[in-house]
Amino acid sequence: MxxxxxxxxxxxxxxxxxxxxxxxxxxxxxxxxxxxxxxxxxxxxxxxxxxxxxxxxxxxxxxxxxxxxxxxxxxxxxxxxxxxADVVRLSGSDDPALDLLLSATGAGVERVAGARGSVAGLGMLAQGAVDAAAVHLRDAVTGGGNDVFARRLLGGDPARLVHLWRREQGIVVPKGNSSDIRGIADLDGARLAWRPPGTGSRLLLNRLLREAGAVPAPEGEMCDSHFGVAVAVAAGAVDAGLAVRAVAEAVDADFIPVAWEDFELAVSPRAVGLLGPLLDVLATTSVHQRVTALGGYDLNRSGESRVAA
Missing domain, CATH: 1.10.10.10 (Winged helix-like DNA-binding domain superfamily/Winged helix DNA-binding domain)
Structure with a gap:
């Protein structure tokens, strides 16, 4: 395809x-x-x-x-x-460090309007509407990561994955954690901030809740970004939400670690050569320092590229 x-x-x-x-x-x-x-x-x-x-x-x-x-x-x-023709059209997942990287890269990458999320991004990539999609997915049955989904949604073609970083996801709770939430099981009956269906974070939270047997309250807040989740928690609109550590630190909320995950770009074959400027910026010491300062990022494998297994 x-x-x-x-x-x-x-x-x-x-x-x-x-x-x-x-x-x-x-x-x-x-x-x-x-x-x-x-x-x-x-x-x-x-x-x-x-x-x-x-x-x-x-x-x-x-x-x-x-x-x-x-x-x-x-x-x-x-x-x-x-x-x-030389601009990389990007869609997919939301991430504070990705926003920082795109800002530093400049006009070489254009974020395409539309639904955010790993699944939506891969769908747009398969349709040719974008050149690359930011993804962070894990198969609940096999445990396979982004490779499995990139191959599945691109019709079995040899998709290429570029590793940006690993990032830490967890439960964001108000400062002081007055509800004494210590893990996913404690979200039973809690009002949650949700990411939209099809986002990697929503899929991760659904799986974790199911495995823990936790059923949150029916009311909650739908948030378009990780930062939106953190703001909803800090403002008292909800009891908790799943997001990256960086946004919890940005709003001075408490954070209970849940999982580390690979955050990568699935890239169409025609666009691989266009990623040079973005990868050059990613490799700079200043960007590494700025991303690390956000909290909850590991850039040891940044820039590594592979064909989806």
Whole structure:
């Protein structure tokens, strides 16, 4: 699937090049899916995905069932598409250290709008909507980590995983821990701050609660980020929540350690070479020091890359 996605981007870039060169002007019909597939020797499905990429970029217009043509602003959109060719489009999990890394990297990485979370990120990666997804997942049955999910959602293609760091997840409770929460079992009946379904932290918390036989109170707070979980706890809106140590320290809340996990990037084959600037920044002493200062991060294996096993 990743190879098909790469081919679709290649086809889309060829059409965009025709627009920039004036071979296709605004209002001109774009070769249909069947014609494009025949001209370039690709599968109709690949040509259809290329049409989708061009339509999303604003290079072509027209509904998916009507004859597509170059949009009025198609030339400008093609220019933007070409300028963004070397930008890594990122989605996936939320993490304070990742925010820091992206800020330090600058314009080389663009966080794509949409649902956050490991599962959503891998889904967008499989669809070709992004080039990389931040993930932290563990299979409840086999104990396998990110490799298992990257292969499963990318259709068995040889996905590449880049290790960013290990991070510590745990239970965030108000300063002083007046409820005397010592572990997952003590969350029975507690009001919790939840991450959205499909996020790695939500999946982890669900598994831990199930294993402990704990049933939290039905009321709680849905939080879009780890920092949101910590703020909900510190503000007294909930009794506890699962989040990384860094956000507990940021709001001066107490933290009960639960697990360390690998936080990694699943990367499409076409984008591996584009990660150079991000990995260069990740390797700097200043970024290591800043991430370590957040609390709860281990960067000993940062930058290691492997094909998902």
């Amino acid at each position: 990743a190879q098909l996605t790469q081919k679709a981007h290649d086809v889309a870039e060829m059409v965009a090049a025709d627009v920039l060169a004036g071979r296709l002007a605004p209002g001109d019909p774009v070769p249909s899916v069947r014609t494009l597939a025949r001209q370039l020797g690709c599968a109709p499905g690949t040509a259809a995905r290329a049409h989708g990429i061009l339509r999303e970029a604003g290079v072509i217009g027209g509904g998916s069932r009507s004859r597509a043509s170059v949009a009025d602003e198609g030339v400008a959109a093609a220019l933007v598409m070409g300028a963004n």
